[in-house]
Amino acid sequence: MKLTIQVNEGPYQHQASDSAYHFTKAALEKGHEIFRVFFYHDGVNNGTRLTTPPQDDRNVVNRWSELSKEHDLDLVICVAAAQRRGIVDDGEAERNGKDATNIADGFRISGLGQLIEGAVQSDRLVVFGD
Amino acid sequence: MKLTIQVNEGPYQHQASDSAYHFTKAALEKGHEIFRVFFYHDGVNNGTRLTTPPQDDRNVVNRWSELSKEHDLDLVICVAAAQRRGIVDDGEAERNGKDATNIADGFRISGLGQLIEGAVQSDRLVVFGD
Amino acid sequence: MAEDIKKLMYVNRRAPYGTIYAWESLEVVLIGAAFDQDVSLAFMDDGVYQLMKGQNTEAAGMKNFSPTYSALGDYEVTKIYVEKESLEERGLTLDDLQHLVWEDEDDDWAERDSIHLVSRAELADVMAEHDMMFNF
Amino acid sequence: MAEDIKKLMYVNRRAPYGTIYAWESLEVVLIGAAFDQDVSLAFMDDGVYQLMKGQNTEAAGMKNFSPTYSALGDYEVTKIYVEKESLEERGLTLDDLQHLVWEDEDDDWAERDSIHLVSRAELADVMAEHDMMFNF
Amino acid sequence: MSILHIVNKSPYEKNSVAMAAGYAKEGDTVLLIEDAVYAAVKAGSASAKLSGLDVSVLGSDLAARGVAEDKLADGVNVVDYAGFVDLVEAKDSVQSWL
Amino acid sequence: MSILHIVNKSPYEKNSVAMAAGYAKEGDTVLLIEDAVYAAVKAGSASAKLSGLDVSVLGSDLAARGVAEDKLADGVNVVDYAGFVDLVEAKDSVQSWL
Numbered sequence: 001m002k003l004t005i006q007v008n009e010g011p012y013q014h015q016a017s018d019s020a021y022h023f024t025k026a027a028l029e030k031g032h033e034i035f036r037v038f039f040y041h042d043g044v045n046n047g048t049r050l051t052t053p054p055q056d057d058r059n060v061v062n063r064w065s066e067l068s069k070e071h072d073l074d075l076v077i078c079v080a081a082a083q084r085r086g087i088v089d090d091g092e093a094e095r096n097g098k099d100a101t102n103i104a105d106g107f108r109i110s111g112l113g114q115l116i117e118g119a120v121q122s123d124r125l126v127v128f129g130d
Numbered sequence: 131m132k133l134t135i136q137v138n139e140g141p142y143q144h145q146a147s148d149s150a151y152h153f154t155k156a157a158l159e160k161g162h163e164i165f166r167v168f169f170y171h172d173g174v175n176n177g178t179r180l181t182t183p184p185q186d187d188r189n190v191v192n193r194w195s196e197l198s199k200e201h202d203l204d205l206v207i208c209v210a211a212a213q214r215r216g217i218v219d220d221g222e223a224e225r226n227g228k229d230a231t232n233i234a235d236g237f238r239i240s241g242l243g244q245l246i247e248g249a250v251q252s253d254r255l256v257v258f259g260d
Numbered sequence: 261m262a263e264d265i266k267k268l269m270y271v272n273r274r275a276p277y278g279t280i281y282a283w284e285s286l287e288v289v290l291i292g293a294a295f296d297q298d299v300s301l302a303f304m305d306d307g308v309y310q311l312m313k314g315q316n317t318e319a320a321g322m323k324n325f326s327p328t329y330s331a332l333g334d335y336e337v338t339k340i341y342v343e344k345e346s347l348e349e350r351g352l353t354l355d356d357l358q359h360l361v362w363e364d365e366d367d368d369w370a371e372r373d374s375i376h377l378v379s380r381a382e383l384a385d386v387m388a389e390h391d392m393m394f395n396f
Numbered sequence: 397m398a399e400d401i402k403k404l405m406y407v408n409r410r411a412p413y414g415t416i417y418a419w420e421s422l423e424v425v426l427i428g429a430a431f432d433q434d435v436s437l438a439f440m441d442d443g444v445y446q447l448m449k450g451q452n453t454e455a456a457g458m459k460n461f462s463p464t465y466s467a468l469g470d471y472e473v474t475k476i477y478v479e480k481e482s483l484e485e486r487g488l489t490l491d492d493l494q495h496l497v498w499e500d501e502d503d504d505w506a507e508r509d510s511i512h513l514v515s516r517a518e519l520a521d522v523m524a525e526h527d528m529m530f531n532f
Numbered sequence: 533m534s535i536l537h538i539v540n541k542s543p544y545e546k547n548s549v550a551m552a553a554g555y556a557k558e559g560d561t562v563l564l565i566e567d568a569v570y571a572a573v574k575a576g577s578a579s580a581k582l583s584g585l586d587v588s589v590l591g592s593d594l595a596a597r598g599v600a601e602d603k604l605a606d607g608v609n610v611v612d613y614a615g616f617v618d619l620v621e622a623k624d625s626v627q628s629w630l
Numbered sequence: 631m632s633i634l635h636i637v638n639k640s641p642y643e644k645n646s647v648a649m650a651a652g653y654a655k656e657g658d659t660v661l662l663i664e665d666a667v668y669a670a671v672k673a674g675s676a677s678a679k680l681s682g683l684d685v686s687v688l689g690s691d692l693a694a695r696g697v698a699e700d701k702l703a704d705g706v707n708v709v710d711y712a713g714f715v716d717l718v719e720a721k722d723s724v725q726s727w728l
Binding site: 142145184188 | 277278279280320321322323
C-alpha cells in the first residue's frame, strides 16, 4: 500500500506529530511505501532545527529527520503555511529577505500541490491533527 | 489597573494572539498598565522574526514588536516552552549550540517565574489560548 | 492519466477565524482545482459557518476570505454538500449562507446551484463514494 | 511582602498527553511554589484524567510526568480540588486517582490527604475566593 | 468575589460554554469571544445553556462571522475591546475556559 | 466503500466521537487514538455513543493514560500501531474527525 501522511500540528503541543511518526514507522516496518509526509498548518513547526527539548523527553524533530534519512522519506513543508509561521530554508530566506534559516535536516519546503499529488498518487491519505 | 496577559497559542493557527493583541491595545488606550505579556506553550511562536505572512493579511509578530516599542511593553517568552519549539535568542543559541537565532524585536526569553511574578504584581491576569 | 482520476472530498468542520483551518483548507481546494480530479466539498458541524453571508472582519483585523467561496464555481468546484442537521442545530437555514453557483457549459452556461442540502445519512453515503477525504 | 500574598488557582481541564497543557501547567505550579503564595489546584472536565493511577507512556514514547503530582506535597501544594461531577460523568472514583498527601508540620508531620472531592457548586465557591486563575 | 468567565470556543464543538455556565454565579458575567459568539445566537440550540446569565459578546468577532446583532438572544450585551477591558476591571478576577 | 473513522479527542471535551458515530456505517470501523481512547471506557457516560459500532482503540494511548484494558466496553478491540496500519489497509478510505 502506498501512503501519504498529513501532519497538521507542531511538536509537543499536540500528540499529532507523535501519532503520525509512530504510524509512519509502523507502516514502513510492514513494508508499505510512504509516498510523502506533508506538514501543513502548524505542522510546519516540526521542521525547525532550533528545538532543544528536555533531555529526558523524545526529540520530535530529530526523530523525523532520522526516519527520513533511514528510509529516504520525503518530508514536505507547505510553503504558504511556513511563511505564516516562520519556517525558512535558504531559498525562502533569500526570497523574503530573512537573515537566518531554521529548517531541519531531511525536510524541504514546497507547494500545496505536493499534498494533492500525494493524495492522487497514494492508496490512502491519513491525516493527524488537533 | 495593572494587567498581565498570557498568550498560549502561536500566530495565525488560532485567533488567541489576535484577541490578546487587541485587548492589550485597548487596555493601553484606556490608560491601564500592562505589567507584562507572557507567551507560553505554542504562544512562544509569536516571537519569531522569520514569518512572512501574505501582504493582504495582518502581520501578527510585527504588530507585537511595534506595540512593544511604542509602549515599552515587556514581551516575555517562556524559556522551557521556547526550547521545545525552537525559539532562540543569542544566549539560547550559545547555551544550546544552535547555529541561528529567530527571536523578533521586542521579545525576550526568560523563566516561568516571570508569569507568576506577573500574576502576583498585577490586579488581573487575562489568558488567551485555544 | 485516467487511472489517476480520484474522487476527493474536502471535509470542513471548523468555524472560520477562531482557527485558520477553514482558510488554509480553502487554499488547498484552490490549488487542488488544477489537478483535474473529481472534487466535492462537505460542510458539517461548525464548518457550515464558513459559508455565512455578511462576514465583515474589519474590526477583528483579520483577512475576510469568505468572498473566495463564490469563486469556487469558476474553479469547477461545483459539488458542495451542506449537512442539514448541523444547520438546524445552529438555528440556520440556507438563506443564511452565501448563494453559490456554477455555470453549466453543457447547457448554454445556465447557472446552477452548487450547494446541496443533505441529511447526515445522505452525506455519509456520499462520503463513502470518495477515495480520499482531506481533513483539517 | 504580606500585601503581595495572593490566592492563586491553577485550573486544569485537559487530559494529559493528547496535548501538552497538563504537563506545562504542572511546570508552572512547580516554579510557582517558590513564590510563597496561597496556592490551590482545581481538576475538572478532562483535567481529572491527569491524576489517573498507572499511567505508562513507554509504548507511546512520551515522558510520563504523572509521578510529579505525588511530589506536590513536598512543594507545599496541599489544596487539590477534584470536581465530583467530572469524575462521575467519566465513570471514575477517587480510587482511580493517585492518592496525594502532604505532611502537616504543625501536627507532628501527620500525613493528610491533599485531594478534596467537591461538587461543581462547591468548587465554584472556592474559585470565587481566589484572586487569580491560571488557565492552560 | 465576582468573576469574568471568558469563553472562546463554539458550544457546538466544545463543552466550555456549558462549563462556564455551570460555574457562573450571581454577579458574574460570561463574555463570549472568537468562536464562542455563536452561543449567543437566539435560534441556535446552544443559546439555552446561557439563559438566566449575564452575557456579553465581542462585537468584532460577531461581525467577522456574519452574525447580525438582531439575531442574538434577548439581554445579550454587545461590547467592543474597550468594553472587554471594562469588564475585566469591573469583576474581581478572570477565568478563561480554554 | 468502507471507511476507517479516526477520532483523537475526548468525547467529554469535543463532539468528534459523536460525529464519527453518526457517520459510521455497516462495515466501517471507528479507531480511537490519543485523548479519544477515554470514549471506550465502559463506565464512562460517553461509551453509549459507540454502542453497536465496530470500535478499535490504540493500546499505547490507553496505557499512557492509565486506562486498564479490562475497563473497556465489551467488543472493543485493542490494537498497536501495526494494527492501526492494518486497519488503514483493510478499509477503502480514512476519515479523521479532527
